[in-house]
Amino acid sequence: MKKNFFCYPFIIKRPKKNSNYRLISLAVVAAVISIAFASCSKKNDPEPIKSLATSVTLEVNPSKPSINFITWNEDYLHAMREKIPAFEKENGIEVTWRLLSEDVVREKVLIDLASGAGEYDLVLTDVWILPEHVHFGYLEPLDEFAKSDPAFKKDFWYPEFLDALTYEDHLYALPTESFGAAMMIRKDLLEKKGISIPKTTDELEAAARMLTLDLSGDGKIDLFGAVSRGKAGEEPTIVVSGFAWAYGGSWFEGGASTASEIRTKQAKPSFNSPEFIAGFKKYCDLLRKFGPPGIKDYSWYEIIEHGKKGTAAIILNSDFNVGALDRPSIGMREKYIAALPVKGPARYTQEAFAMGYGINKHSRNKKAAWQFLKFLTGTDFMEDVVKNHATSIAIRSLREGDLYREMHPYKTDDDKFVLEESIRLIDWDYMPKIPEYSVISNMLGTATSEVIAGKKNPKEAMDHLNNSVFKLMKQSGYYN
Incomplete structure (x- = not known):
């Protein structure tokens, strides 16, 4: 069973003379490769x-x-x-x-x-x-x-x-x-608390707050309102970028999403734009305020472990998580339902992968x-x-076949199957398709983990990231 879907360590090849291959010092290469491999394992x-x-x-x-x-x-x-x-x-x-x-x-x-x-x-x-x-x-x-x-x-x-x-x-x-993106939510607790399935990021935050609870009555929180990826490295990038996208943010100015578009438009990094910071902050706040202790180190594995125990009220934000918890042997089918991702001020949140x-x-x-x-x-x-x-x-x-629908029967308010509609909500432009993806995603994911841990505030983290990505892209020959 796959633990970290998207953390493929990037490849560094010796550039040819006068080629446009990016040049990165051996010290940086060694450091980033070690981070990438570390992000692809679990405790x-x-x-x-x-x-x-x-x-x-x-x-x-x-x-x-x-x-x-x-x-x-x-x-x-x-x-x-x-x-x-x-x-x-x-x-x-x-x-x-x-x-x-x-x-x-x-x-x-x-x-x-x-x-x-x-x-x-x-x-x-x-x-x-x-x-x-x-x-x-x-x-x-x-x-x-x-x-x-x-x-x-x-x-x-x-x-x-x-x-x-x-x-x-x-x-x-x-x-x-x-x-595509989908949430897993404790439906039994929604009904008990009289909470509707959240449709917006603000409703998600309100639900997460109400579902962060001490169920056992021992004075300790044992149900966590929001559980998702927080581990330094590439882990959080695929989902935190989706929250920034929902607020109108993008990695590069004007939403430039290909290498040729970035070069043609001379699109600079925009991680520190107000829109990106707003979505980035929303994601980090959800995990910092309503997540379990140590969530700054959470990979896919820890998320699913909480789901198996029923201690995650809301799991963000991949429809893969549905299959991981839907097996009858796990015993959570009567507790969890799948729902479409929430929408931000501009767009739907994303966590898409192929x-x-x-x-x-x-x-x-x-x-x-x-x-x-x-x-x-x-x-x-x-x-x-x-x-x-x-x-x-x-x-x-x-x-869309009978067997799949029977195994995962979750529907939207308008009677459509959640795991079919989630595909139709995918917008691949929420992250750019560029050869520098691995390097940048490691930096963004690490910044996310640092903010969740309280080591940096969102603006400080995104200002630093923006400067680092600009240097990388300029060194790679994108800007005149």
């Missing part, structure tokens, strides 16, 4: 799983095409065990795969991509890290595979997720885990990798994943 993480695969091919037959990949997604484990042997038999392709802990997967893939070894034929990427992967030439465009394959159809995935994995007019990955597999540029088995990629992201395979209560499904017919 008390178990030892890396050596291998949970039952269908691992240990000796590849040289007469057959073969592919190799690794993953951390335990939600896919049953489907991989059940479906991969049939794929091998039907296609004559041998598949070597392992399930490892997330930090091990990221490190191994990082080394493979940077070295150009091509050990892994399929590699994970996502909407936010994709520009960096493309910038350094790590991924093979999928356009020619799609055009020359009459069996390939794009229309069964949500277009929102295919668009997310397209960069500079080229498709680089097919979507797997993908989601992850997918792409083909390694240095793979020596690209045709076989394409065949397996279609299988791994296709309807037959994902149908098995749905049965495991996973919510982050990118295929429309499955997310």
Whole structure:
């Protein structure tokens, strides 16, 4: 089960002479990489799983095409065990795969991509890290595979997720885990307190205040009104940026959201604009005032642990959290409901993500990798994943199918399914798609954690961040 979706450590490659690759000192590189890897782990993480695969091919037959990949997604484990042997038999392709802990997967893939070894034929990427992967030439465009394959159809995935994995007019990955924003709320306590499901950020704050309670009567708070990401590094960036967006804020002036747009418009960083600071402050205040002790260090893992115990009144802000708590074995289906994200003064809050597999540029088995990629992201395979209560499904017919709706039956006031409407509310422009994303998101997430901890005030933190991002972008050649 994935713990931190979007904290893919950024890649640094030695720039060529007269190239426009960004130059960062080795000291800074070492520091940021250590932060990135730290943000991709959790406290008390178990030892890396050596291998949970039952269908691992240990000796590849040289007469057959073969592919190799690794993953951390335990939600896919049953489907991989059940479906991969049939794929091998039907296609004559041998598949070597392992399930490892997330930090091990990221490190191994990082080394493979940077070295150009091509050990892994399929590699994970996502909407936010994709520009960096493309910038350094790590991924093979999928356009020619799609055009020359009459069996390939794009229309069964949500277009929102295919668009997310397209960069500079080229498709680089097919979507797997993908989601929009949604809250999980203790419906039993809403009813008991007579509170309506919050629709705005102000209503969310009021509800969080009313639901921060001492239920046991021992004088200690044991129900927390707002629980979300607060850990230094990339963790909070995907959600705190969504709150800033809801208040009219953006990373760069005028909402510039691509590298070419930033260069053309000479758009400067705008983290310290009144709008961005207002949304940033709202998010930090929610967690600082109504979150549990230590929330400044919270990753996905700690959020879900609170949900499993029922000690989080409101969980922000990803629809992935719904699937994590909806399993009958957890025993929280009668307590929690899913609801659409709240709206700020300007827009809806966001926490959107699209992850997918792409083909390694240095793979020596690209045709076989394409065949397996279609299988791994296709309807037959994902149908098995749905049965495991996973919510982050990118295929429309499955997310809008009877089984999925029965497992996750939550509806809006106008009788629409929450986890379908959440996709329609996605606005990918709330964060820019630029090669510098990893560096900036680490800085923004760390600033968020510092403000939640009370080490800095919001304006001080955003002024410092704005200055740092301007220096980075200028050094990277964006500004005249």
